[in-house]
Amino acid sequence: MSDAMVAAPASDAQSGGTQRVDVAVVGAGFAGLYLLHHLRKAGFTVVALEEGNDVGGTWHWNRYPGARCDIQTIDYSYSFDPELERAWTWSEKYATQPEILRYLGFVADRYELRRDIRFGTKVKTATWDEATLRWVLTTDSGASVSCRYYIMATGCLSAPKPPEIDGVKEFKGEVYFTGRWPHQEVKFAGKRVAVIGTGSSGIQSIPLIAEQAVHLTVFQRTPNFALPAHNGPVPADRKTLLDNDRAGYREQARWSLAGVPYPQQTTVSWQLNDAERRERFEQAWAIGDLVYILSQLWADQGSDVDGNALVAELIREKIRAIVKDPDTAAALSPHDHPFGAKRPCLDTNYYATYNRPNVTLVNLRQEPIKAITASGVTTDKRSFDLDVIVFATGFDAMTGAMIAVHPITGRAGKALSSVWADGPQTYLGLTVAGFPNLFMITGPGSPSVLSNMTVSIEQHVDWVVDRLIAMREAGFTTIEATETAQAGWARHMADCSMLTLHRLANTWYTGANVPGKALGVMPYTGGVGPYRSICNEVVSRGMLGFKLTGPNVAGQCNDGEIVRLQPDVRLVLNMMADMKLPPIETLGAQGARYFINEFNKARPAGRPVGEVVDSTLPGNDGLLPYRLYRPATPGPHPIVVYFHGGGWVLGDQQSDDPFCRDLCRRTGMIFVSIGYRHAPEHRFPAAAEDGYAATRWIGEHAAELGGMSGYVLVGGWSAGANLAAVTCQLTRDRGGPHIAGQLLVCPVTDCAFDRPSYNDNGTAYFLTRGLMYWFWDLYCSPADRTDPRVSPLRGKLGGLPPAFVVTCEFDPLRDEGIAYADALAKAGVPVEQLQARGHFHSSFTMVDVVRTGASGRAKMAEALRRFAGMPKQAEQSDEVTHRDWGVSPPQFNAAAK
Ligand SMILES: Cc1cc2nc3c(=O)[nH]c(=O)nc-3n(C[C@H](O)[C@H](O)[C@H](O)COP(=O)(O)OP(=O)(O)OC[C@H]3O[C@@H](n4cnc5c(N)ncnc54)[C@H](O)[C@@H]3O)c2cc1C
Numbered sequence: 001m002s003d004a005m006v007a008a009p010a011s012d013a014q015s016g017g018t019q020r021v022d023v024a025v026v027g028a029g030f031a032g033l034y035l036l037h038h039l040r041k042a043g044f045t046v047v048a049l050e051e052g053n054d055v056g057g058t059w060h061w062n063r064y065p066g067a068r069c070d071i072q073t074i075d076y077s078y079s080f081d082p083e084l085e086r087a088w089t090w091s092e093k094y095a096t097q098p099e100i101l102r103y104l105g106f107v108a109d110r111y112e113l114r115r116d117i118r119f120g121t122k123v124k125t126a127t128w129d130e131a132t133l134r135w136v137l138t139t140d141s142g143a144s145v146s147c148r149y150y151i152m153a154t155g156c157l158s159a160p161k162p163p164e165i166d167g168v169k170e171f172k173g174e175v176y177f178t179g180r181w182p183h184q185e186v187k188f189a190g191k192r193v194a195v196i197g198t199g200s201s202g203i204q205s206i207p208l209i210a211e212q213a214v215h216l217t218v219f220q221r222t223p224n225f226a227l228p229a230h231n232g233p234v235p236a237d238r239k240t241l242l243d244n245d246r247a248g249y250r251e252q253a254r255w256s257l258a259g260v261p262y263p264q265q266t267t268v269s270w271q272l273n274d275a276e277r278r279e280r281f282e283q284a285w286a287i288g289d290l291v292y293i294l295s296q297l298w299a300d301q302g303s304d305v306d307g308n309a310l311v312a313e314l315i316r317e318k319i320r321a322i323v324k325d326p327d328t329a330a331a332l333s334p335h336d337h338p339f340g341a342k343r344p345c346l347d348t349n350y351y352a353t354y355n356r357p358n359v360t361l362v363n364l365r366q367e368p369i370k371a372i373t374a375s376g377v378t379t380d381k382r383s384f385d386l387d388v389i390v391f392a393t394g395f396d397a398m399t400g401a402m403i404a405v406h407p408i409t410g411r412a413g414k415a416l417s418s419v420w421a422d423g424p425q426t427y428l429g430l431t432v433a434g435f436p437n438l439f440m441i442t443g444p445g446s447p448s449v450l451s452n453m454t455v456s457i458e459q460h461v462d463w464v465v466d467r468l469i470a471m472r473e474a475g476f477t478t479i480e481a482t483e484t485a486q487a488g489w490a491r492h493m494a495d496c497s498m499l500t501l502h503r504l505a506n507t508w509y510t511g512a513n514v515p516g517k518a519l520g521v522m523p524y525t526g527g528v529g530p531y532r533s534i535c536n537e538v539v540s541r542g543m544l545g546f547k548l549t550g551p552n553v554a555g556q557c558n559d560g561e562i563v564r565l566q567p568d569v570r571l572v573l574n575m576m577a578d579m580k581l582p583p584i585e586t587l588g589a590q591g592a593r594y595f596i597n598e599f600n601k602a603r604p605a606g607r608p609v610g611e612v613v614d615s616t617l618p619g620n621d622g623l624l625p626y627r628l629y630r631p632a633t634p635g636p637h638p639i640v641v642y643f644h645g646g647g648w649v650l651g652d653q654q655s656d657d658p659f660c661r662d663l664c665r666r667t668g669m670i671f672v673s674i675g676y677r678h679a680p681e682h683r684f685p686a687a688a689e690d691g692y693a694a695t696r697w698i699g700e701h702a703a704e705l706g707g708m709s710g711y712v713l714v715g716g717w718s719a720g721a722n723l724a725a726v727t728c729q730l731t732r733d734r735g736g737p738h739i740a741g742q743l744l745v746c747p748v749t750d751c752a753f754d755r756p757s758y759n760d761n762g763t764a765y766f767l768t769r770g771l772m773y774w775f776w777d778l779y780c781s782p783a784d785r786t787d788p789r790v791s792p793l794r795g796k797l798g799g800l801p802p803a804f805v806v807t808c809e810f811d812p813l814r815d816e817g818i819a820y821a822d823a824l825a826k827a828g829v830p831v832e833q834l835q836a837r838g839h840f841h842s843s844f845t846m847v848d849v850v851r852t853g854a855s856g857r858a859k860m861a862e863a864l865r866r867f868a869g870m871p872k873q874a875e876q877s878d879e880v881t882h883r884d885w886g887v888s889p890p891q892f893n894a895a896a897k
Contacts (some may be wrong), residue, residue, distance in 0.1 A: 017143050021045045023468070024137055024147035026123050026405070028113075029057015031153035031441040031457045033104060034078065037111045038465045047145060048113075048153075049137070051122040055108045057155055059101040063181035064390070066204035067097035070290050070346040071452045074234055074242055075260050077103070079250040080458055084110065093288075094231050094346065118142060126150055127409045128436060133478055135437065148477065149468060152402055153441040156449050159400030161514055163196065163393050167372035174388045178205060179395060188212035191387040194377055196369075198224055199508075202392035203345040207353045209390065214358065217384050219377065221364040223334045225315050229346040230288030254459065255529035259452030260291040268604050268848060269298040269307040281314045291452070294340050299604065302340055302500055303851055312339040322351040331363040337505035343449070397508040398444045398522045399424050410435035411480075423511070423518035427481035427489050427545055428535060428562075430460065436480040439464045444522040445493060449509065450502075451528045459528075463535050467543075476550040485545025488561025495838060496526035496567045498852050526567045533574070538562050565810060566838035566852040573840065576766060585774035589649055589680055596650045604848040606658035608632075609665060614653075617674075617697045620689040625675035627653040629664040630706060638740070638868040639707035641695045641727070642673045645718030645746075645845065647775030648687050649679050656717060658847035659857075663715070666861035666873065670707050671715075672698055676723065684780040688789040691723035692730040699737025711740040713867055715860075717845050718767075718813070719775065721747030725792040725820065728800050739801040741867025743860055746808055746841050747817050750793040751776065751785035755815035765810045767841040772812060793820050797827035804832050804863035806856065808839035834859055 021044075025035045028050035039046045052060045059067075069076045073090040087110070088103060095103070108114050122140040129136055135150040160179035168175065176186060178201035193213040195202050198220045210216045241261075242249045252261035269277065277298065284293040293311075300307030316333045323329035332351060334342075353359055367379040376386035399420065402408070408416040411434045419425065419434060426432050429446025430439055441460045442448035448456055471479060497503045502521050506512035511519050524531055538544050547557040563570060584592045610632035616623040631637055640663070644656040653675035660671045676690035695714060702709045716724035721744040728742050753769070762769035780790050788795025793816065803824050807817035818835065825831045836843065836856050844853045844860075865873060 018136075018146050019047060019143040020146045021047045022147065023047075023149045023151060024049065024135065024145045025151045025153055026050075026137075027057060027153035027155055027158075027401075027441075028052070028055045028108075028117050028119075029059070029153065029155055029158070030078075030104070030454055031155070031461065032057065032117075033107055033111075033113055034080065034457060034461045035151060035153055035441065035465070036113050036116055038080075038461055039468075040116070042465055042469050044468065046116055047147075048117040049121045049123050049139060049145065050117055050119050053119045054105070055114070055117065056101045056104045058157060059097055059104060061158070061179055061181070062201065063097055063183065064176075064178040064201060064205045064392075065186075065208040066206075066348070067178075067181075067201070068094045068204060068229075068231070068346075069100060070094065070200065070229070071260060072234070072238060072289060073100075074238060075253060075452050076100075076454050078107065078454060078458065079253075080462075082246065085246065090234055092231055093234050094229055123405050125407055125409075126405055126438075127407075128411060128438075130411070133436070149437045149439065151439045151441065151464065152405075152443070154401035154405070156398050156401075156442055156453075157395045159396045159404055161394050161396045161400070163391050164515060165196075165369055165372055168389075170374050171372050171376070171386075171389060172374045173376075173386055176388070176390045178202070178390065178392045186388075188388065190214050192376075192385060193217070193388040193390065194219060194384065194386050195390045195392055196377075197392035197394060198222070199392060199394050200224075200343065200345045201394070203347050203350050205390065205392065206359075207347070207349040210353045210356055210359050213388075215360070216358060217360045217362060217377075217386070218354075219362045219364055219369065220331065222336065223332050224342060225312070225334055225339050225344040226347040226350050227285065227290065227293060227315070227344060228288050229348055230286070231348060253452065253455050254532060257527035257529060258291050258295065258450065259447070259455035259528045262291060262295050265296050265299045266604070267298055268300045269304075269310055270607055271605055272298060277310060278314065281311065285318065288346065290344060290346055294344070300848070305338060305501065305504070308338040308340070308501055315339060319351055322355075324355050328354050328361050331361055331366075337507070338501040341501045341503075341505035342507040342509070394508055394513055396514050396517070397449065397511075399511075399517075400514075402440065402443070408435070408438070410438070421518065423520045424522060425486055425490060427486045428538065429524060430464065430535075431479070431481040431546075433481045433483045433486045436478045445489060445524055447524045447526075447528045447531050450523045450525060455528060459532055459535070467539075471548065471550075474548075474550070475553040476548040476556070478547075478549045479543075480547045482545050482547055482557065482559050484559050485561060488545070488563070491561075492526075492563045492567065493521070493524060495852060496524060497521045498855070499567060500525045530567065530571060534562055564838060565840070566843070566850065568850045568852050569810070569838060569840050569843055572842075572846065572849060573765065583768065583770060585771050589678075589778065593650055596646065596655065600655055600657075603658065603846065606661035606847065607665060609661050617694055617701075619677065620686070620693040621677070624677070624690055624694055625653050626694070627657075627660070627673045627675075628705065629660050629671040629673070631664055631668045631670070633668055635670075635706045636703070636708045637668060637670045637706065638711070638713060638864075638870070639670045639672060639698060639702055639705060640667070640713045640715050640743070640864065641691075641698050641724075642671050643676065643691055643714070643716030643720030643723040643727075644673060645716070645720045646678075647771070648684075648719045648722075648779040649775055651720075656720070656845055659717065659845040662847045662857055663861055663864070666858060667864045668870070668873070669713070669864060669868070670705065672705070679775075679779040683778070684784050685787070685789045687719075687723055687779070688726045688730070691727045692734070695727050695731060695739075696737055708868075711738040711868075713741045713743070713864055714739055715743035715745070715864070716747070717745040718841065719748050719779075721745050722749065722790070722792065725749060726789050726795075728803075729788055729792055729795045729797075732799055740869075741801050741864060742803045743806075743864055744803060744817070744820070745806040745844055745860070746811055746813050747792075747805065747820060748772075748813060749791065749816045749820040751780075751791045752816070755819070757814035757816075758812045761810050761812045761814065761840075765812075765840045767812060769812055793823060797824050797829060800824060800827070800829045802830040802867055804834070804860060804867075806834045806836060806844065806860065808836045808841055808843055810839065811841040813841065832863060 025048040073095040137145040196219045367381040424444035426445035429443040511517035542558040549555040611630040613628040644651045653673045714724040805821035
């Protein structure tokens with residue numbers, strides 16, 4: 001029987017009884033309205049509870065002058081109903097608050113939503129009742145609510161943050177908060193006004209207040225990046241795209257990174273010269289679109305501090321050009337965070353406003369506010385007499401409105417506030433272990449505020465309602481995330497946070513704007529499309545990570561972690577799976593070589609090094625090509641003899657180019673990549689003997705190559721790591737040269753194929769078991785395979801140079817790499833191991849594709865420098881932490897480490 005049958009009449013809601021419904025929705029903004037519509041359509045009884053006296057949420061409360069959206073309005077709209085889209089036309093590129101509020105009112109009327117919304121009703125507490133398996137919500141007016149499912153659509157930016165300044169109550173003038181703006185017009189004419197705070201709301205309102213006020217004083221603690229909105233009619237190019245294929249446009253948005261359909265930029269900053277970068281920047285500046293400038297300049301701007309610094313400086317240059325007073329321009333120029341790590345703002349005349357004679361900027365970094373007094377604001381240095389103070393101090397974002405319902409009591413009497421004391425823990429940003437049948441829309445751990453929120457809201461609502469329908473059909477009445485799934489999500493969140501620069505700024509994204517709040521990147525940084533695919537995968541894998549129960553059905557719990565791969569590895573593997581490539585071993589050696597060459601052409605160019613020299617050296621049987629990478633620093637440098645991967649069959653001295661460049665830059669060493677001979681034309685031991693011959697020749701000619709004499713280092717990846725390991729054994733046994741250290745990345749070390757990783761990772765991670773068999777067959781006949789020159793694990797290991805051995809969790813070669821490292825250690829060789837969680841065989845050589853491999857490459861470089869007796873290197877740009885930005889580091893949630 002549906003709970004609808006026992007729903008209380010509306011009168012109960014008025015009289016203080018208990019209203020029974022299937023679902024209670026809290027909030028009537030974009031999320032609450034769509035939920036209500038969708039749930040009703042699906043046949044659930046629903047009540048929505050809203051503190052405000054009408055619909056709109058954000059757009060009901062934020063009525064300050066200049067309030068607008070900062071995602072173009074044609075994108076910042078519902079897309080669930082094409083009829084609705086046809087029925088509404090936006091008047092501007094970025095609609096004003098009144099127009100967005102009208103739109104949400106129009107939606108509420110169109111679907112007759114208001115009849116199921118209790119306005120002026122604040123939810124105070126929520127308690128899970130184990131006996132009835134229902135939530136009980138108490139409110140500040142009218143009936144409490146008993147519901148099977150409790151959905152918090154309470155908003156990410158709906159709990160204004162109180163100002164942290166003494167004396168606000170003493171002030172005798174008018175006080176306004178941008179997030180709780182009065183419904184009647186506020187008049188500033190003839191008044192001395194202060195705006196405290198320069199986030200989005202401050203930046204939007206300051207130019208308009210300055211036009212009216214006799215004097216405006218802006219108190220700024222942290223400058224923010226702002227870009228001109230260039231508002232006006234909806235841009236023709238975007239509108240044409242939408243009109244020509246509305247469904248396609250919306251679908252593209254759903255699978256994009258930020259919820260707006262822009263392509264992924266592939267050109268990296270170092271492929272462009274200054275003039276080309278400036279041209280791209282000027283074009284973006286003229287377009288006036290946040291998502292465009294954040295995603296379309298160059299591929300590394302959002303992920304690499306060096307690529308980001310180029311944009312940041314171009315923006316600071318604009319600020320200096322607009323603001324006439326150099327001191328004011330300097331104070332307005334952000335230096336403490338990467339561009340985009342804190343939400344940038346779209347403005348209209350913001351910087352130019354500081355050229356007005358009636359506007360003063362007070363830099364609180366230089367003169368902090370001491371107190372608010374009856375007559376105004378006093379800083380360390382001055383007093384300001386004021387008639388009006390506007391607080392644009394932002395929100396207790398993401399968690400504030402949820403925690404304000406207090407307590408939310410889940411299983412065993414546990415309160416959400418205590419479960420989240422060290423930071424929010426969720427599964428998918430939708431659910432929390434221990435809180436059955438509770439859902440959050442755009443909760444912490446979902447893309448939410450890093451996306452076009454209408455797209456994220458629709459995805460969440462659709463996912464939740466579809467689950468409730470599926471549960472009803474299957475006879476389940478409770479759903480709850482497991483601890484395993486939730487801990488896995490925290491790990492995945494932490495992995496994703498390495499893909500962007502958000503971790504490097506103290507912002508409301510990390511909770512740093514609220515004193516005492518636990519710190520950590522709260523929104524999901526992996527992107528809207530990847531997130532959507534993960535949510536879909538949870539369903540397709542039998543509600544992975546959820547426990548489902550029902551009165552008349554067997555319970556179901558398919559426990560586990562939804563993403564164990566590093567986020568970028570997952571993307572690469574999915575992309576390859578979508579390409580439906582034939583197995584490489586079916587292409588023949590020539591075909592496979594052609595395929596790998598073409599594949600390599602599509603990867604980002606390696607970063608610049610001091611010099612690249614192509615030449616030849618004598619091998620065991622004729623000349624071998626090599627490519628030498630020299631650092632930009634003055635030499636002589638230690639030399640690393642490098643052997644590329646490719647199963648002794650594929651690749652050449654250039655095929656690991658980005659990896660060699662990266663390690664050359666990180667180590668400050670010369671890398672010489674050897675074009676050794678390949679099978680099947682040259683079978684075992686040709687490659688091994690070439691490796692030895694090349695190393696000996698380089699050792700003898702180190703000085704001519706600009707290197708340090710007396711020793712070399714060796715390194716390699718995959719079959720190349722096999723050659724590096726073999727070379728160490730041969731040089732030990734054949735009288736040199738002296739090898740100071742060996743770097744073995746995912747090495748082939750043995751001819752046995754029965755270790756578990758050959759099975760666990762044998763088919764799904766690009767390097768397959770079948771491909772390895774093929775490589776072995778082409779290179780080495782079975783009779784030769786136990787020879788240490790191809791199976792170094794079977795050789796004598798004592799007296800070998802110190803080793804750094806890297807293995808990847810999802811690699812068939814994982815266990816033989818670990819076995820080799822363990823055997824070296826047992827033989828007394830100094831060994832360090834890096835067992836890389838979530839990585840696959842190609843992770844570390846796919847530089848600038850698998851960005852989560854950066855920290856591993858930094859460790860490899862450190863090891864090589866240690867082997868060569870060089871001092872520890874300063875942190876590389878992709879290893880930068882908060883210290884470099886002059887702000888204290890957020891501590892990430894313990895579980896997310
Ligand atoms: C000034 C401003 C501009 C923005 N511009 C953009 C933009 O351009 N693009 C974008 O993607 N996002 C933007 N955002 C983010 C914006 O919050 C979301 O886009 C969207 O409006 C969120 O909708 P929602 O329904 O999830 O939450 P909200 O709109 O915040 O609605 C939540 C509702 O829940 C109610 N509520 C909360 N707690 C309780 C309780 N205990 N009891 C009863 N009711 C409760 C609140 O009163 C509120 O009405 C902006 C935010 C602000 C503040």
